[in-house]
């Protein structure tokens with residue numbers, strides 16, 4: 363069920379914490395942050411301004427409180443004096459005046475001051491900033507939590523590690539509190555990921571502090587009852603309900619003693635001792651997995667080439683595809699011979715990356731995938747992208763010339779350059795870059811006359827600290843993004859039939875920001891470069907063909 367939510371959801375989602383309006387925003391071209399680190403860093407600046415308004419608000423209110431405190435001291439002093447005088451106090455006309463003044467003008471002034479909305483200006487500014495169209499909203503928060511849960515699921519991360527800021531073995535020193543854990547649990551439950559929801563609730567409970575215990579513990583336990591019921595853990599539901607009765611403020615035996623609290627904690631510890639595995643056990647046979655599971659287990663490193671498969675692969679300098687390369691050979695690393703998959707190292711310059719960054723400034727938007735009849739936003743692809751035609755800048759033409767030299771393919775009719783950036787948990791689930799015949803039939807493919815995508819060149823414009831590899835499950839390869847490198851593979855068999863073995867996906871980013879540049883090269887004008895086979899070489903593996911048939915029927 364999780365797969366549907368985090369990876370395959372091809373429609374806008376209604377319900378949950380989101381209002382219909384927010385969902386409309388999701389589908390439209392509205393700015394979105396969680397799917398891109400680049401966009402996240404922009405809103406970080408707004409927060410700085412909001413902090414300044416908050417400081418001003420506090421300062422204004424502090425001076426109001428200081429003033430009130432001084433008046434209070436003064437009035438109390440005057441009353442003390444009056445009490446020492448006794449009734450004689452009222453005999454003095456001066457004192458009569460002072461008291462009357464206090465009770466009339468002074469107190470009126472004080473009451474007005476107390477009623478005044480001090481700090482109205484900074485508050486207004488703060489509110490305006492919060493309403494700024496590019497300010498993240500509840501949908502953004504949901505996207506960020508989804509990303510976190512996706513990371514946890516794909517990389518099989520333990521809840522207690524994530525909550526303690528340890529991601530895949532690296533500690534980032536960020537601790538989540540009980541409320542954070544509860545929020546994540548609630549979203550996991552809404553998304554039907556019950557084991558993870560269960561684990562996050564236990565973590566929330568173990569992270570309760572003295573001050574938030576009374577307020578949060580009933581909420582955690584109530585959610586735990588719900589999750590246990592959905593997990594069909596009826597015994598667990600009963601025992602949690604018993605504990606809940608003790609904790610609820612309205613219950614007959616409210617907890618007011620330290621011993622009572624300890625007793626409840628002990629009961630909860632017993633509940634938490636019931637094992638609910640947060641991740642399913644590892645599969646016994648990795649060959650019998652769904653495509654998504656294949657992608658997931660390649661991302662998390664369980665599917666990898668055997669030493670004997672690795673032994674056949676080489677790396678070295680290449681100079682064959684163009685005479686120019688005799689002077690400046692390319693560094694090539696082989697990852698698969700059939701279908702061909704290689705990585706070229708150091709094939710794009712920093713100055714070129716800088717120019718591209720300038721060209722696409724403020725242009726990237728949430729990425730889409732191909733739906734039934736049109737492009738749609740999908741949880742299968744959580745990144746942001748933009749296309750730029752090569753006519754936009756000479757740097758793009760220079761890169762294309764280099765790609766032509768590297769691949770010996772003609773780039774005259776390649777698609778526009780596609781730039782993509784991935785944010786927290788950002789990913790692109792397994793897919794093939796080539797188009798199915800029905801996509802041509804229904805004219806979903808742009809520039810149909812250019813034919814199918816014969817090959818892909820994927821440039822890595824950044825390193826990624828953790829995660830974010832490109833997984834090729836059938837080829838058992840996981841490419842770690844390496845700045846200035848580019849992956850190259852043929853998508854089609856030499857007969858022109860799409861090669862299912864090129865299935866690949868971008869694994870979720872654990873830490874870092876990933877920028878890639880895609881060059882999709884079409885079949886048109888390649889006949890002298892990569893002649894077609896007269897026989898259909900895709901028939902080599904029957905299972906591949908069956909797989910292909912299946913997906914074309916769907």
Ligand SMILES: O=C(O)CCC(=O)C(=O)O
Pocket residue numbers: 782790795820830831832833866867868869878880
């Ligand atoms: O970002 C990646 O590693 C892969 C991207 C990809 O496969 C695509 O954009 O088609």
Ligand SMILES: [Fe+2]
Pocket residue numbers: 793794795866
């Ligand atoms: Fe792709």
